[in-house]
Amino acid sequence: MAGSGKSTFMQRLTSSIHSAKKTPYVVNLDPAVGKLPFGCNIDIQDVVNYKQVMKQYGLGPNGGIITSLNLFTTKFDQVLDLISKRSKDLDYVVFDTPGQIEIFTWSASGQIITDTLASMHPTVLAYVIDTPRSTSPATFVSNMMYALSILYKTKLPMILVFNKCDVVDAGFAKEWMTDFESFQAAVREDEDSGYMSSLVGSMGLVLEEFYNALKVVSVSAVTGQGMDEFFVAVDEAVKEYHTDYRPAMEKKLLDKKEALKKSRDENLAKLMNDMAVDGGGKEVKSGKKADEDDFYADDGADEDEELNMRFEDRSTNSRAEDESFQRFIRSQK
Numbered sequence: 001m002a003g004s005g006k007s008t009f010m011q012r013l014t015s016s017i018h019s020a021k022k023t024p025y026v027v028n029l030d031p032a033v034g035k036l037p038f039g040c041n042i043d044i045q046d047v048v049n050y051k052q053v054m055k056q057y058g059l060g061p062n063g064g065i066i067t068s069l070n071l072f073t074t075k076f077d078q079v080l081d082l083i084s085k086r087s088k089d090l091d092y093v094v095f096d097t098p099g100q101i102e103i104f105t106w107s108a109s110g111q112i113i114t115d116t117l118a119s120m121h122p123t124v125l126a127y128v129i130d131t132p133r134s135t136s137p138a139t140f141v142s143n144m145m146y147a148l149s150i151l152y153k154t155k156l157p158m159i160l161v162f163n164k165c166d167v168v169d170a171g172f173a174k175e176w177m178t179d180f181e182s183f184q185a186a187v188r189e190d191e192d193s194g195y196m197s198s199l200v201g202s203m204g205l206v207l208e209e210f211y212n213a214l215k216v217v218s219v220s221a222v223t224g225q226g227m228d229e230f231f232v233a234v235d236e237a238v239k240e241y242h243t244d245y246r247p248a249m250e251k252k253l254l255d256k257k258e259a260l261k262k263s264r265d266e267n268l269a270k271l272m273n274d275m276a277v278d279g280g281g282k283e284v285k286s287g288k289k290a291d292e293d294d295f296y297a298d299d300g301a302d303e304d305e306e307l308n309m310r311f312e313d314r315s316t317n318s319r320a321e322d323e324s325f326q327r328f329i330r331s332q333k
């Protein structure tokens with residue numbers, strides 16, 4: 001959500017990593033952020049000029065962000081090279097995404113970036129929530145649905161970061177996520193939900209299973225409260241990446257490879273069948289085996305010697321081609 005404290009959290013995150021005498025590497029992927037409140041190793045703003053992109057392509061703010069991200073993604077292999085080169089000295093690589101998170105999660109470039117990262121390194125998502133602005137059940141459920149859509153899209157381990165807990169403690173949220181009755185009671189009491197209360201209540205029920213897949217921490221990006229808890233959650237999420245995400249991704253790749261091989265074999269078999277490579281004559285469309293004469297000669301043509309010779313030539317050439325093609329197909333099997 002806008003103003004939930006993402007930039008402040010990034011600032012807190014990098015300073016906490018430094019305080020623990022560890023080394024972060026920070027990448028900013030928000031082309032429209034302007035001046036960053038935290039130190040940054042790679043900044044998309046150094047590569048693409050968001051305002052210029054908007055002007056040049058006649059785009060609005062969101063189109064400008066997508067196009068800037070697309071342009072940056074074409075250089076993303078260089079970012080990965082830099083990270084790989086430094087990986088021995090690094091403990092964490094932290095990416096800040098555009099504030100309009102849907103632009104990132106639902107754009108092709110956002111998916112390329114997350115998929116590529118997740119195929120190379122343990123990758124964990126932190127979803128920052130504005131706790132004081134989520135105390136109404138309807139806003140809370142909307143926020144959870146949003147997080148769910150990101151989880152569904154990326155299928156990566158996710159940590160829900162309830163920020164601003166110096167203002168409002170996130171205890172209520174944790175309770176709603178673990179005790180359905182308490183959430184239902186809050187929905188009944190909430191006047192804002194109005195006629196939507198039964199939908200909000202049902203949503204709470206649907207989301208129960210989703211909550212089990214999440215790690216929840218409450219932090220204050222301003223005071224630093226809860227950051228230790230956050231790093232414990234990151235370690236757990238990294239384990240989850242190795243036990244769940246990685247094997248699932250490898251299985252998916254294997255399945256894809258096998259499906260490709262199966263379809264190639266089927267096509268090859270079909271082709272072999274069509275060509276009747278089992279040693280007999282050629283298969284004609286009607287399904288009956290035929291001599292070459294069936295293809296190249298017809299009753300009337302028998303009388304035309306010249307034409308017959310031409311057909312014979314074609315027939316011999318064609319057989320030689322077929323044999324050579326069959327040899328090629330066998331060598332491919």
Ligand SMILES: Nc1nc2c(ncn2[C@@H]2O[C@H](COP(=O)(O)OP(=O)(O)OP(=O)(O)O)[C@@H](O)[C@H]2O)c(=O)[nH]1
Nearest residue numbers: 001002003004005006007008099163164220221222
């Ligand atoms: N009290 C309190 N205020 C916070 C906390 N985190 C952020 N804020 C304040 O919330 C406001 C928004 O913080 P940002 O870090 O700019 O939020 P953002 O999500 O990056 O904002 P956008 O990029 O505009 O979407 C600022 O006034 C911050 O000082 C927190 O933990 N506690």
